[in-house]
Amino acid sequence: MTDSLDQIFVTLKHWLLSGLDDLLKWLEVAPPGWSMPLVSIVLSLAPILMVFPALFAITTVLERKGLGRIQNRYGPNRVGPFGFLQFAADGIKALIKEDLVPRAADKVVHFIAPVILVITAFTVYAVLPFGRNMVAADLDAGLLFFFAVGAASELAVFMAGWSSRNKYALLGAMRAIAQMVSYEIPLILSSVAVVMITGTLSLTKIVEAQSTHAGLLPDWFVFTPWGFMGFTLFMIAANAELNRSPFDLPEGESEIIAGYFIEYSGFKFALFFLSEYLSMFALSGLGITLFLGGWNAPFAALDFIPSWAWFFAKLLALIFLFIWTRGTLPRLRQDQLMNLAWKFMIPMVLVNLVAAALWHFTGPGWMRWLTSGALVVGAYMLLGKPQFESKDIGKRTYRFAD
Amino acid sequence: MLGTGIIKGMAETARNFLGSYVSREHLTTVQYPEERSPQIENARQFPFLVFDGDDPIKGLRCVACQICEKECPPKCIYIVKSKDKRVDYKGQSQFYPARFDIDLSVCMSCQICVEVCPFESIKMDTAYELSTTDRFGGLMADKHQLAKSNEHYRHIHPTDAALSDAALAVEVAKAKAVAEAKAKAAITTTVSPQPVAAT
Numbered sequence: 001m002t003d004s005l006d007q008i009f010v011t012l013k014h015w016l017l018s019g020l021d022d023l024l025k026w027l028e029v030a031p032p033g034w035s036m037p038l039v040s041i042v043l044s045l046a047p048i049l050m051v052f053p054a055l056f057a058i059t060t061v062l063e064r065k066g067l068g069r070i071q072n073r074y075g076p077n078r079v080g081p082f083g084f085l086q087f088a089a090d091g092i093k094a095l096i097k098e099d100l101v102p103r104a105a106d107k108v109v110h111f112i113a114p115v116i117l118v119i120t121a122f123t124v125y126a127v128l129p130f131g132r133n134m135v136a137a138d139l140d141a142g143l144l145f146f147f148a149v150g151a152a153s154e155l156a157v158f159m160a161g162w163s164s165r166n167k168y169a170l171l172g173a174m175r176a177i178a179q180m181v182s183y184e185i186p187l188i189l190s191s192v193a194v195v196m197i198t199g200t201l202s203l204t205k206i207v208e209a210q211s212t213h214a215g216l217l218p219d220w221f222v223f224t225p226w227g228f229m230g231f232t233l234f235m236i237a238a239n240a241e242l243n244r245s246p247f248d249l250p251e252g253e254s255e256i257i258a259g260y261f262i263e264y265s266g267f268k269f270a271l272f273f274l275s276e277y278l279s280m281f282a283l284s285g286l287g288i289t290l291f292l293g294g295w296n297a298p299f300a301a302l303d304f305i306p307s308w309a310w311f312f313a314k315l316l317a318l319i320f321l322f323i324w325t326r327g328t329l330p331r332l333r334q335d336q337l338m339n340l341a342w343k344f345m346i347p348m349v350l351v352n353l354v355a356a357a358l359w360h361f362t363g364p365g366w367m368r369w370l371t372s373g374a375l376v377v378g379a380y381m382l383l384g385k386p387q388f389e390s391k392d393i394g395k396r397t398y399r400f401a402d
Numbered sequence: 403m404l405g406t407g408i409i410k411g412m413a414e415t416a417r418n419f420l421g422s423y424v425s426r427e428h429l430t431t432v433q434y435p436e437e438r439s440p441q442i443e444n445a446r447q448f449p450f451l452v453f454d455g456d457d458p459i460k461g462l463r464c465v466a467c468q469i470c471e472k473e474c475p476p477k478c479i480y481i482v483k484s485k486d487k488r489v490d491y492k493g494q495s496q497f498y499p500a501r502f503d504i505d506l507s508v509c510m511s512c513q514i515c516v517e518v519c520p521f522e523s524i525k526m527d528t529a530y531e532l533s534t535t536d537r538f539g540g541l542m543a544d545k546h547q548l549a550k551s552n553e554h555y556r557h558i559h560p561t562d563a564a565l566s567d568a569a570l571a572v573e574v575a576k577a578k579a580v581a582e583a584k585a586k587a588a589i590t591t592t593v594s595p596q597p598v599a600a601t
Contacts, residue, residue, distance in 0.1 A: 066419065069418070069419045069422040069423070070415045070418055070419045071418070072418055072422060072428050072429055072430050072431070073429065073430070073431040074429065074431060074433070077433075324412060324415065324416070324419075325412070327415050327419075328408075328411045328412050328414075328415040329408065329411065344404075380404070381403065381404075384403065384404025384405070385404070
């Protein structure tokens, strides 16, 4: 029973495919050879194209409600029960708004920039394992594919900023490129530690490597010194990749209004938000896959809950973490942003690679906890000290106002 | 250590997030159309014209002296003085406003008209839900819309209304005394042609 529930979507797809096959045989139609694989692809992709935009719709409401609660107010509570239909109102508004394109804009690039952004945001889902046997394309180099396609979104961001022919858009795009290029390095290097330990770039194999249980804790990489540090760095870098607060300088509504998508209105504007949230889910999904055991249950006793339910539970937890951070931290300054990336994140992530290597070569036992843990904690203290506790950040003194 | 401030901040926001579900005090906002926060006594929005008695137009205290019209900084008041006179609340024969319009879209709620009015006839109202679908005509208030009773004034601004009532009582008493003195003088002039100094 539990097994069938776990595999319900896989079974459903097989049942649909064989049903279609039987139907065609009964009708005595011989479809061309490429048609059945095509149907199989569509059946794999359709759920992704439906589930994640739906999650986006729900997340926008939950985010606004969560931020509201953090700021001691209700958040949206007018449309539908408890305001949960707010996304429908927002969507309809975006659809019926006039689509304005600046006269001086490069119209072709201006049009395709949000399209490319959404396509890249969707494409990375192909390699994410959402559950046992639930992955659209089980690539051997899935991780590489994820980062390669994910990096293309930077191109789309700059296309949007450049084609708008607006100083704010260009400033926002320049900020976005500087930020995304800087944080791509810690993002990838923090994942490399996992690749070093598991010896594979396939995301399904990485999940399988975390499926065992050692004592109380599961063998998730987040429960190792290097994995914990790697996960933390991954989440910080992901936050910066997504241009979310506290790294939302490219949008910086106080100084450059909306950044690179300032000249977009109506549904194209909504597409930017869609792709931003889709990337957030994808990067959260990657973080889950790499560090939080993917679709594995935390305890063997909880294995009866389907694997996909675990994946989405972890995904919602990480989304909540993103919302929580956004509601807490103020925006960084540009120099602070770059300092954090180049003086703290990148050295830290390199040390983390050494810690992962130590963990691997020390062998099982308490010794590897000690060596790897000491290295990570020591590096954290040393690297964190000089930049962030510098003397010039003291109590601010005022000359004229008191 | 690096990161302790972030953890402290996260704890603070979590406390507010969870607290909003536990205690009503955490939610400081008022759900506006259903509930309204009480206004403080000195709240003011736009001016209105005070009238005494039952008839809003006949009872208007305004004598169309046009001081407020001249003093109004954004020039949102428009007054047309009447051709004839009528008896006002002091029993004196006075002009009255044939037209008294205030353009609420221009008014800046400065209260200068209230300060300069010598007749306690224009005061600040507290009504604030004045949205309209017609931004020109809908925001032009004429004297029928502006006339509000003294009871209304006592209700919205009790302290100020008491002061205003006291000042008016003094004025009325003074006017009465003058009238009496005049009447007496009229009687004495018929007896002896010596003028009596009016106080």
